[in-house]
Amino acid sequence: MQDILDKIAEKMALRTERGKVADYIPQLACVDPDQFGMAVVLPDGRQFSAGCADKTFSIQSISKVFTLTMALGKIGDTVWSRVGREPSGDPFNSIVQLEHEAGKPRNPFINAGAIAIVDAIMMSHRPKETLAEVLQFVRFVADDESIFFDEKVAQSELLHRDRNASLAHFMASFGRIKHPVEHVLGVYFHQCAIAMSCTQLASAGQFLVSDGMNLSTGIRVVSPQRARRINSLMLMCGHYDGSGEFAYRVGLPGKSGVGGGILAIAPGNASIAVWSPGLDDIGNSKLGTEALEMLVQHTGWSIFGH
Amino acid sequence: MQDILDKIAEKMALRTERGKVADYIPQLACVDPDQFGMAVVLPDGRQFSAGCADKTFSIQSISKVFTLTMALGKIGDTVWSRVGREPSGDPFNSIVQLEHEAGKPRNPFINAGAIAIVDAIMMSHRPKETLAEVLQFVRFVADDESIFFDEKVAQSELLHRDRNASLAHFMASFGRIKHPVEHVLGVYFHQCAIAMSCTQLASAGQFLVSDGMNLSTGIRVVSPQRARRINSLMLMCGHYDGSGEFAYRVGLPGKSGVGGGILAIAPGNASIAVWSPGLDDIGNSKLGTEALEMLVQHTGWSIFGH
Amino acid sequence: MQDILDKIAEKMALRTERGKVADYIPQLACVDPDQFGMAVVLPDGRQFSAGCADKTFSIQSISKVFTLTMALGKIGDTVWSRVGREPSGDPFNSIVQLEHEAGKPRNPFINAGAIAIVDAIMMSHRPKETLAEVLQFVRFVADDESIFFDEKVAQSELLHRDRNASLAHFMASFGRIKHPVEHVLGVYFHQCAIAMSCTQLASAGQFLVSDGMNLSTGIRVVSPQRARRINSLMLMCGHYDGSGEFAYRVGLPGKSGVGGGILAIAPGNASIAVWSPGLDDIGNSKLGTEALEMLVQHTGWSIFGH
Amino acid sequence: MQDILDKIAEKMALRTERGKVADYIPQLACVDPDQFGMAVVLPDGRQFSAGCADKTFSIQSISKVFTLTMALGKIGDTVWSRVGREPSGDPFNSIVQLEHEAGKPRNPFINAGAIAIVDAIMMSHRPKETLAEVLQFVRFVADDESIFFDEKVAQSELLHRDRNASLAHFMASFGRIKHPVEHVLGVYFHQCAIAMSCTQLASAGQFLVSDGMNLSTGIRVVSPQRARRINSLMLMCGHYDGSGEFAYRVGLPGKSGVGGGILAIAPGNASIAVWSPGLDDIGNSKLGTEALEMLVQHTGWSIFGH
Known part of the structure; x- marks a missing residue:
């Protein structure tokens, strides 16, 4: 897993087209677009990360x-x-x-x-x-x-x-x-x-990976059915008018923010947080989406295959 | 599996609110609303069915x-x-x-x-x-x-x-x-x-269960990536303006027709076809959706859990 | 003219279907729907009125x-x-x-x-x-x-x-x-x-009757071209989504308010104010429109004939 | 009147920005944009014209x-x-x-x-x-x-x-x-x-000038009320989404066609036809509108003044 994240972070560092930082409020407009961070938490609690995964950003x-x-x-x-x-x-x-x-x-x-x-x-x-x-x-x-x-x-x-x-x-x-x-x-x-870092955000998503239970803390947050339903809503509506595109390319329930963060859930497999401030036309993190696409290609975590 | 299907068919037979048969063309309007059929094909090719699963209907x-x-x-x-x-x-x-x-x-x-x-x-x-x-x-x-x-x-x-x-x-x-x-x-x-029966339709969906390969015939229909992408489109758009509802309640990629049929794909697990002519307000099979909801509750096949 | 107004007021007093008083704010909802007033000011300053033409209402x-x-x-x-x-x-x-x-x-x-x-x-x-x-x-x-x-x-x-x-x-x-x-x-x-009465409102509209000049006071309010243009806007847009209806039935530039008032301009002929609190479905005074329709039938003031 | 029309035609001949000829069908796309014609028929039947007022065009x-x-x-x-x-x-x-x-x-x-x-x-x-x-x-x-x-x-x-x-x-x-x-x-x-010429079109509009009666032929075409109502519809809707603009600038009931023609009615005063193939963004004759604007400025025929 660490290898994969390192490779992704490496590739992302070379990208020149990084999208456009949200500029509707000055506090977001001044964020440096060259940043990229990613964190993955597995069901057993193991954490992996790359880039500036501990830097906090506005989760929006x-x-x-x-x-x-x-x-x-x-x-x-x-x-x-x-x-x-x-x-x-x-x-x-x-x-x-x-x-x-x-x-x-x-x-x-x-x-x-x-x-x-x-x-x-x-x-x-x-x-x-x-x-x-x-x-x-x-x-x-x-x-x-x-x-x-x-x-x-x-x-x-x-x-x-x-x-x-x-x-x-x-x-x-x-x-x-x-x-x-x-x-x-x-x-x-x-x-x-x-404000949260990728590492914090990936931890916060853990309960959606394991049917409502945070396996690290051993605490049930919601029932299995509710966890699944929240995931379904993230998939259907989590990227606004780009939700179809995200499902098509990444294949995971995910929620984006104009701060450049995305929380994605691979049920049974991992909670993933990625951050890069540059947005695509619709307002979703450009490099964040690309990074998740790569991660799923390497891991086979798409919910649409097996 | 046969037990589950039998139970579902039994329950469906008792339903009195069965929705409204499509009436925009006479050929569909005259279909008997009291019919119900369901078929499941597993990746290894085993088939299970209940109700009038061999009766053909208009797949629309x-x-x-x-x-x-x-x-x-x-x-x-x-x-x-x-x-x-x-x-x-x-x-x-x-x-x-x-x-x-x-x-x-x-x-x-x-x-x-x-x-x-x-x-x-x-x-x-x-x-x-x-x-x-x-x-x-x-x-x-x-x-x-x-x-x-x-x-x-x-x-x-x-x-x-x-x-x-x-x-x-x-x-x-x-x-x-x-x-x-x-x-x-x-x-x-x-x-x-x-015109297809539930059994035929479930067979036709097999390639979407196993990453593009029809395991029964051993023939690759599409690449794994393409199979996943077709599944994502079915989930996002397969039930028109009720796609969110279907994802929320059933949690499987599916495509409905106004003839009352639904093809649903549980990646890695099964291809499922269900048919009941009565439609809900949006035009999706009322009992078909309920039957799939029950099936997923019993099998845990939702793509949003593990 | 006084005869015509008296006849109209008489007829309006007998109407049982008077529309619905605006109820989005309590201050308007409590107005008595049985009221009706009308005032006409001719270019030479002569005034005619009928009903409660001196009672003030919310011109909105x-x-x-x-x-x-x-x-x-x-x-x-x-x-x-x-x-x-x-x-x-x-x-x-x-x-x-x-x-x-x-x-x-x-x-x-x-x-x-x-x-x-x-x-x-x-x-x-x-x-x-x-x-x-x-x-x-x-x-x-x-x-x-x-x-x-x-x-x-x-x-x-x-x-x-x-x-x-x-x-x-x-x-x-x-x-x-x-x-x-x-x-x-x-x-x-x-x-x-x-708050204005029909008499006051009809006076206020005088400058639009005589190409921008208030003939009673002898003061030019706007240029002739501007007066005509304001009249054109009143005709095209003065009754919201019922402007076509008002032009068709009454044939005068007019502006309505949800208080039940209407100011109508017969260029060269008269400034007219009418008030009755009951509104039609679109939000224009029901009896006010009917009264104007009658007035124009009797006077031939429609701008669409000669 | 002839003086006014001559002046207008002269000015129009000098215009370089003439709009864009309709190109959705080849038969209209090939019309020469440099043409301009105008005809006025008075209630007593007298006719005046300028430019190529006798050339037929597609009235659309x-x-x-x-x-x-x-x-x-x-x-x-x-x-x-x-x-x-x-x-x-x-x-x-x-x-x-x-x-x-x-x-x-x-x-x-x-x-x-x-x-x-x-x-x-x-x-x-x-x-x-x-x-x-x-x-x-x-x-x-x-x-x-x-x-x-x-x-x-x-x-x-x-x-x-x-x-x-x-x-x-x-x-x-x-x-x-x-x-x-x-x-x-x-x-x-x-x-x-x-296909009609400006002269023919202006004649055809006569019944709308004189309250439904064609004074030249002495034949009543429609009742006075109906004539007024047709005029009101022309004013409100005759220039599509540019009807407000036409009412504001010209101030007459009018109907345009993508062939570049406009029929305008000055109730009691004249029936006017104008033709120039170049259209504005909304699809109404660019020079036709300008010519009518000038005509009304010279004659004072706006229905919004007296």
Whole structure:
């Protein structure tokens, strides 16, 4: 495994076309695009990594996997009255679908859906309490108390919140947001501003590899059925309007973030985190996707073969 | 395995809510909704079945898996200049997406995409020759020379061709259909009118279970990578706007048809065909989906767990 | 003229199907639907009225005629870099069109367009200053210093601002709103909360009857060309997705508001204001439209005949 | 009047930016873009013209005014169960709106609407009979028996019929086309291929100037109310997605065709036809619009002033 990762990192270091760093907030725009990191955690807990796998980055939308898991734990299948579970066929921040479907987001991984999930887990708590809970949960699944919110990123998101504010107010106009829009957005922007390294992120994904059980800690996080269902949602909707492309090329459930990170799950085989800040046209890490494609070619971990 | 199938068939026989039989053409509208059949073929060629698994039905859109496979064999990745590989977020016969994307269908499994695939495999041949080729290919993968076109269904489709004719002419107006629209539709309606039983269909899917090799016949149909990719497309787009739901509930690549059939692939484990004519709101077999859900619960074949 | 108005008011008093009062804010929902008023001002200044023509109501979107006129005066044709001048084919509060056209509203009379116009006239002033200016302008064209903002309605709009907030943030995300969204919305909600009677409103429309000149006061408000152009916009877009219907039935440039008012202009002939709180499905005054239809039948004022 | 037309023709002759000739069929693509003609008919029958006002051109969509008039005569307000009367906010050949509104075209002047109108006037007649009737009606309103179908243009349209065939089949799939699609299209393409000169076209529009009466022939074509309503539809929808622009700049009801012609009606004042083959981005005659703008500036005929 270490050999494979080293080879991948080597190849990635030579790439000149690295995509375009997200520039919608200054805090992300200034990240050096030449970075690459990758970490793999096997079911038995062994860890492998290459590149700057210990450098923290903004996990952004990858956090949506954790808040969805929290929401399912708190309110169970009622989650599906809040959001659908179909791919959207639209960009991550599209509002067209919301108007056509009376303010109900198509899935929990587009921005509108994730905002609706935040509203669902707030349960009349104050933003601060909800934030504490989210951070606690991420630290728990990653088994790492050092994970933190990058406050600068959160503040930068708040300053440039117009598109997400539009989505939230739109849903609120259909009665689909119960808490004050500003509170919900505050939690949402902090959740997206969680900073993690590849190593931490790969650890956090372990419970999805082994049917809901984190084998390293011996703790069951969710039931086997729920773990599978979260994986199915990651596959169908985890890369926005590039989900089909990711399934076709990589063949693993995965969730990307505009910070350049991707969490991918090879059920029974490994939890994988990769990071490279340059994005493709759709907003998914360009080198991250390529690296995962190579890894799966070498390991045969595609869920579409045997 | 036989036990499981018998139990499922038993339960299905008791269901009173069986969905609604497709009624857009008289030939499908008159099918008895009380029928149910299921067949499973293991990699070693052993076959199991329950219900009326040997009764033929109209495979309709399931045929799109076979024509896509043919197209990839004939023109390779050029296929993707004709159709995309993203879920559409729209009903199977929607034309809105086509207008927004200059006549290029989102994937090969919505109607417009399948029509474009027919145009791609015609390669200046006459409709009759193309039809012969399609039938030959299906007989080849199913290893069964008795498979045939149901001419009555094909004629019925031709008589009620307006929506598909609209899609085809629309693409033609963008220069995306090279052969006469009437020829392309003639082939398309015959392809959809292929009659197969669950047993035959499950056999035909075998090559997708074992990385492109039909282990029963010992013949490689496609490369391992191509088999995986076809599976990924089935998962992402095989149930139209209910693909997310199918992935969530069943967790297998699958392709449905409005005749009530579903072909599902458990990579490494089994090729499964199920048939029950009643459809859910989106147009996928209601009992077929439920039966597959049960089967996967009993066998643990979901690709999202291990 | 008085005879005609009296007859119309008489007929309207007998109507039992009066439409549905706007209920999106409590302040409008509680208005008595049985009210009807109408006022006509001729070019020479003579006034006629019937029903409760002196009772004030919330002019709502009719105010958009006045802010558009102000904007054209302040920044001239630059207005058209902010909003288009085509009918939208969508409901008044639709956001779909905005996404398809990069945040630029189709015309100044849909909500998004009117919000963009507010942003255009603010010109770095404080909301209070802009509000004072708007009120001053309306008082000036109506030649009536008693016109006021209904503060209760404005506050009610603010409390239920989600849909409009969504539109404003959406445009802001494309850089199309220069002032703080909350400031722009504050002005917009006050503008909509202007209270006027039919008599006042008909007076305010006089400058559009006589090619930009208010013949009663002898003051030129806008150039002849500009007056004609404002009339053309009222005809094309003044009744949202019911503009074609209004042109077909009434045949006059008009602007409706969800408070149940309509201002209609018969160029060269009269400025007409009508009010009845019940709305049709699209959000235009039901009896107001019928009354105008009758008036035009009796007077032959349609701009489509001679 | 002759002075004004001469001046306009002179100015137009000097224009170098003349737009782009329609190129979707070869028969239109080969027309010389340097041509310009204009004709004005006053209510008393006096005719004025300039440029090549006697050269025939393909009237294309202008014919829709005549078939709508025929349809209203034959089935009255039942027409409005077939098509709406709202501007579409979409290009002339868009299909998106049709899908959103169950196959009912928004108005009789977009392609889909005009095709539905053809279906309405066929009334179980053969295409040839309907064609004869259409030609007879146009000859009648123009008081000119020499008007003819340009068969070459009609055949060229048939050869390139895909987009319109798509629209027609789409409506047929909703049961909105009662006759065979090929028959309806045959009539539609011939109707569009009527060849007329500016002089003939201006004569044909006379009945819309004088409240439904052709004052030259003394024959009433439609009732005053119907004439006004046809004018209102021309204003709202006569220039596709550029109708707002035309109303704003010219201020007259008008109908354009991709052949470069425009028929404009100044109620009570004149029927005007203008022709110049170069089109603007939306598909309306570039110089034709400019010429009408000048004419209205000189004459004050805008319906939005007095």
